[in-house]
Amino acid sequence: MGIEILGLPMIYYIAMxxxxxxxxxxxxxxxxxxxxxxxxxxxxxxxxxxPMRTGWHGLLQPxxxxxxxxxxxxxxxSQASTFAFLIAPLVALIPAFITFAVIPFGGTIELFxxxxxxxxxxxxxxxxxxxxxxxxxxxxxxxxxxxxxxxIVLAGWSxxxxxxxxxxxxxxxxxxxxELSAALSIIAVFMLAGTLSLGKIVELQSGFGGFEWYxxxxxxAALMFFICSLAEINRTPFDLPEAETExxxxxxxxxSSMKYAMFFMAEYANMIxxxxxxxxxxxxxxxxxxxxxxxxxxxxYFVAKVYFLIFLCMWIRATVPRYRYDQLMHxxxxxFLPLAxxxxxxxxxxxxxx
Amino acid sequence: xxTLFFAIISLMAIVSAIxxxxxxxxxxxxxxxxxxxxxxxxxxxxxxxxxxxAVQVMVYAGAIMVLIVFTIMLLNIRVNATxxxxxxxxxxxxxxxxxxxxxxxxxxxxxxxxxxxxxxxxMIKSLGHSELLGRDMFTxxxxxxxxxxxxxxxxxxxxxxxxxxxx
Numbered sequence: 274m275g276i277e278i279l280g281l282p283m284i285y286y287i288a289m290x291x292x293x294x295x296x297x298x299x300x301x302x303x304x305x306x307x308x309x310x311x312x313x314x315x316x317x318x319x320x321x322x323x324p325m326r327t328g329w330h331g332l333l334q335p336x337x338x339x340x341x342x343x344x345x346x347x348x349x350x351s352q353a354s355t356f357a358f359l360i361a362p363l364v365a366l367i368p369a370f371i372t373f374a375v376i377p378f379g380g381t382i383e384l385f386x387x388x389x390x391x392x393x394x395x396x397x398x399x400x401x402x403x404x405x406x407x408x409x410x411x412x413x414x415x416x417x418x419x420x421x422x423x424x425i426v427l428a429g430w431s432x433x434x435x436x437x438x439x440x441x442x443x444x445x446x447x448x449x450x451x452e453l454s455a456a457l458s459i460i461a462v463f464m465l466a467g468t469l470s471l472g473k474i475v476e477l478q479s480g481f482g483g484f485e486w487y488x489x490x491x492x493x494a495a496l497m498f499f500i501c502s503l504a505e506i507n508r509t510p511f512d513l514p515e516a517e518t519e520x521x522x523x524x525x526x527x528x529s530s531m532k533y534a535m536f537f538m539a540e541y542a543n544m545i546x547x548x549x550x551x552x553x554x555x556x557x558x559x560x561x562x563x564x565x566x567x568x569x570x571x572x573x574y575f576v577a578k579v580y581f582l583i584f585l586c587m588w589i590r591a592t593v594p595r596y597r598y599d600q601l602m603h604x605x606x607x608x609f610l611p612l613a614x615x616x617x618x619x620x621x622x623x624x625x626x627x
Numbered sequence: 628x629x630t631l632f633f634a635i636i637s638l639m640a641i642v643s644a645i646x647x648x649x650x651x652x653x654x655x656x657x658x659x660x661x662x663x664x665x666x667x668x669x670x671x672x673x674x675x676x677x678x679x680x681a682v683q684v685m686v687y688a689g690a691i692m693v694l695i696v697f698t699i700m701l702l703n704i705r706v707n708a709t710x711x712x713x714x715x716x717x718x719x720x721x722x723x724x725x726x727x728x729x730x731x732x733x734x735x736x737x738x739x740x741x742x743x744x745x746x747x748x749x750m751i752k753s754l755g756h757s758e759l760l761g762r763d764m765f766t767x768x769x770x771x772x773x774x775x776x777x778x779x780x781x782x783x784x785x786x787x788x789x790x791x792x793x794x
Contacts, residue, residue, distance in 0.1 A: 357654050408755045412681035419689025423661070426693070430654065430700045442700070449693060469757055 285396060288389045296373045296393055299576075303583075304541040305335040311587050318591040345530040350433055353527070357431035362528070362535035365424025368417045369542035375410040376549050377472050379559050379571035391559070391571065392472055410471035411463055414550055415456050418505065422448045424539065425507075425524050432527035440523025443513050443598065448505050450605040455501035457613035461494045461620040462487050462554050475558035479565070488555040493616050495555040497609055499582075502551070504605065506543040508586060510593040511601060548582035549575075556582075633673065640666035653699045657692060664688045675748045678757040 309324065309331065316323025324331030349358060379391030381404060388397040388404075395406035407413055422445050429441015465487065466474045478485050488495040504511040525536045552558060552575065561574035596604070643666065646659035664687045671680035746759060764772050 354652055354654060356652070357658070360658070405752065407677065409677045409681045409757055412678065412685065412757075416681050416684040416689060419685055419693075422689075422693055423696070426696055426700065427654070427658075430696075438700070445693065445697065468755070470755075 284385060284387050285389075288384065288387075289393070289396075292389075292391070292393045293374075296376075296378065297370065299378075300370060300373060300542055300545055303545050303579075304538050305339070307541045307545065307583060308338065308537070309335050310583075311590070314584065314587045315591045318588070339534070342534040343531060347530040347532070348527075350527050352433040354431040354433070357427045358527075359532075361424050361428035361431060362532045362539070363424075364427060365421065365539040366535050366542065368420045368424075369539050369546050372414055372417045372546045373549065375407050375413050375471055376553055377406070377475050377558055378549075378575045380565060380568045382568045390472065391568075395472060404472060406470050406472040408468070408470045411459065411469045411474075411554075415452075418455075419452055421506075421539075421543065422452075424536075428528065428536070429524040432524075434527050436522070436526045437524050440526070444507060444524055447507070447511065447513060447601065447605075450602065451501045451504040451511075451609075454605060454609035454613050455498055455505055457610065458494045458497040458501060458616065459554060460613075461491050461616050464617070464620050464624060465490060471553055471558075475553060475560065478557040479560045486555060486557040486560075491555070491616075491620070493612065495551070497613055497616075498554070499547075499551055501605075501609055502547040503586065503589070504601070506540065506547055508540075508544060509590040510596050512595060513598055513601060544583060544586055545579065548579045548586065551582055552578040629673065636666050636669045654696065657696050657699060660695075661688050661692050664692070675751045676756055678760055 312334070313323040313331070324334040327333040327337045349355065374393040377390070377392035377395070381388050381390045381397065383389070390397055390404045390406070392406055394410075395404055397404050425444040425448070426441050429437045429439075429444065432438075463469055463474070466477050468474060468477075474487075478487060507513070525533055528536060556578045558578075559571035559575040561570060564571045564574055640663055643659045643662035647656050647663065650656040650659060664683060668680040668683040668688075671677070671683060751759060
């Protein structure tokens, strides 16, 4: 381990690659089993059994689905714009995954005498004696989420089908509207924190056994952010872009085989990302009892919080019916946007006097 | 290492900038332009300005380009099959060539003459780029900042007035 590259010991690079792999595998595995969990949970909520045939209680169902989709015939419509049609699933999938680069999933662990923060885009500076991470982490997340719309728009446009185009248009209008409210609602959080770095935001939420979590200081912001994010990633009750009863399958009508699977993965990866951001900003991230003393507990708490929020998403899906389009726009522009602005002003006033 | 990275990004930026004007399909041009904006954001990161990079991606790639893509989609502009050949292309390329020579000559002649500002890379790293930007914006440059925000407000009100027939 004595080799140095660019003034940093070799282990930093090994740790960096390991962290990337861990985060990537976590999202990928969770995506696979979130599909299974969703079918199982909704099944039981509707007094059905859900998948039962493949493996014990259907545990191998995601693998069977994957294999099935992989061997399907790949169809590209003859009138489609080929390049945009091919690139759209990738454009949808990538922003969902790379958002995980700035989310801290644990404290700082010590390996062979080197301190390694459990966050992909962070490193420990031995000269300064502190952890540096991307100090515009929140903005990075917002920037990446604003790119997610391209995948859907391109898919809708390039398929050259009316259903796809309608789905794409609806999706983009919805995502642009709710992106605004989601971004404005978390401004209140970093007004309290005084920083844009997610590592520091998590640190500020430690202490007092969970009562420092921003969900207690900013309950309205937490609620608004979660709902707006659900709308932004097109989850039920806001899944207008792929309303089966009206639009066949929305923007992915013309897609088949692995490309369709990639849109599916993007949807679930987006859900996991949103849950991870909510857990980081409002539920204290990896904080929990003894998380600082025993570093291995950090990731466990983080994953537990994320899984709880994912369960909440599925619960909402099983409970609430789909919104109508004008109701959706009304909710976004006339309810959430003013509320978020008022929340910022109130936070500012209270912050000024305290 | 940084030079190599810079070279790769520059190559990508130039190739995608050329694709913007050579692509026949307007959507592909728009995609290439997004790629160019991304490369510019990478330059900001290399210049110790992460806030600018995030804003670049958010505003240009995330908002303005979405509007452009929307317009292309709604107007349903498809591939323009008919190609016009005229002397305009020759004229344009001659002007372009001269501009390029001009730029290159001036670039190699010039030197970074102005004094280096008070903010160093180390300072930005320890205090944070957005913090420094905010501090300057709300102290030294408060008046321009307020004027800009009033202008933006006027633009918002104006667009609402123009878009609505009955208010």
